[in-house]
Amino acid sequence: MKLFPAHPTLWATLLVLWVSQSVTEDNNLDVCQEDIDVGLVRVQDSTAMEDHVEKTDVEEKFICLLYPTNILNCSWSFDTSEKDIQLSVHMSFCDEDTAVHSLYNSSAERVGSVSLDLSEHKMHHYVILHLNMSQHNEWKTYTDKYDMELLEVLSPPQNISASIKDGALHITWDVPHSRSDFSPRCFTYELDMGDQEETKIFTDKQSYTEPNADPSSTYKVRMRTVLADTCHGSPEWSDWSQAVTVEQSAYKLNHVVIVSISLGLPMILLAMLLLVCHQRVSKVLFPPIPRPPAKYKYFLEKSDAFNFFHPAPPAKTEEEITEVEETEPNTEKSF
Structure with missing residues (x-):
């Protein structure tokens, strides 16, 4: 579980003191030689109680992660409202049962983190995070041991390619880079294609085809990865990759x-x-x-x-002849 940002930005500023091996060899040697199981938290208190419990059963939250930038980040959160509680944080780096060096802060914040760039340091076998919470004459400690090979947070998948062909969205990618030689079947991927689709999760694949892609939509493809449950490693998801924008060409x-x-x-x-x-x-x-x-x-x-x-x-005109009869006057008298 990722509590805080893992990059050099810190939630609370810590005065981290490098203690030389010669000064702290006795204390660190005891811590590195103690029989602490990886994955279990050793809980001790002032009543002489000691127990080894699952991290999920601890009310307080703390975790260490190693990122692809070679930044080791350890963060913690103690949810308490009591003002007079003192918290000290002690980190020891061990090779087998030998302490190499340590980081110590006697007055840490209740919610905080510390980051260390390991680029110039040898990669050690283990890191032990020891937190001591005290109040008056009472105290309680948490000791958590991490295998450095199991702290690695993977990088996103490499060489993501996406294109639309024959009405389908085709996506391919390469396995992520890791310090350990993991098999391709160990990687679980989460695929995000933008607002149009829900994310999809699958294991042991390096390609995916989304049928019936909408030609009017723009797809923004991005991916992240985590180790599958069948492989030992960090349970944290990687960061999201850069989005690859895919849209249907106008002529298609x-x-x-x-x-x-x-x-x-x-x-x-x-x-x-x-x-x-x-x-x-x-x-x-x-x-x-x-x-x-x-x-x-x-x-x-x-x-x-x-x-x-x-x-x-021209057409002949017809002549119309009119005859006039002349009548004689009647000279006889009539009686």
């Missing part, structure tokens, strides 16, 4: 979209053309019945090919 359209555009666009253009050129199209589709001029009509009636270029004679 869905087949349905391509067919829709191919059929729909010509129909739209044809409809616009019909609206603009309605009259012209109507004349082309429905031409008027031809009516020849009068001279061609006369020619057709006579069936005379030689008069084709002669104008038709």
Whole structure:
């Protein structure tokens, strides 16, 4: 369980004193030679009680982790409201049963951490964290022993590659770097593809395919790793890797979209053309019945090919004759 940030930033500033081996050899030698099981916490108090318990059964929280940057970080948290409690922290580095050097702080904060860069130091076999909580004449100590090979927090998976092909999201990666020679089956991975999907966890894989990838979505792929339960090592997850952004290219359209555009666009253009050129199209589709001029009509009636270029004679006007009868006057008298 990771309590505090593991990088050189400290939750509480500690006055850490390097004590030479010659001065503290007697005390450190006793600590390194004590029979303390890795994974169990030895609890002692002023009543002469001594017990070895699981770390999960201890109310107080403390842990040591070794990060890929060669930073060893030990952090602790004592949840108590009593102001007069004193806390001292003692760290011993051991090779087999021999103490090499130690770190000591006689007045540590109740919530704090200490970090040590091991880049310039030899990697030791064990580190022992000893915490002493005292109040008046009462005291209680916690002693936790760590195997340095089991403290390593893995780096994120290497060479993450992601691409969309044939409607599926393809992701590949390499196993993370570690100081120990772990088998690929020892690594458990957590895959985060962004807000579109829930995280996925799987073991002993170096590739993953997400079918039916949404072409309109942008995927931000990142991963982290931890050792599987079947392999001995730190139970802490690594940091998240840098996100790899994957999005569907503009020219890689869905087949349905391509067919829709191919059929729909010509129909739209044809409809616009019909609206603009309605009259012209109507004349082309429905031409008027031809009516020849009068001279061609006369020619057709006579069936005379030689008069084709002669104008038709004008129509004869009909004369209307009106006869007027003259009547003689009646000279006879009538009685």
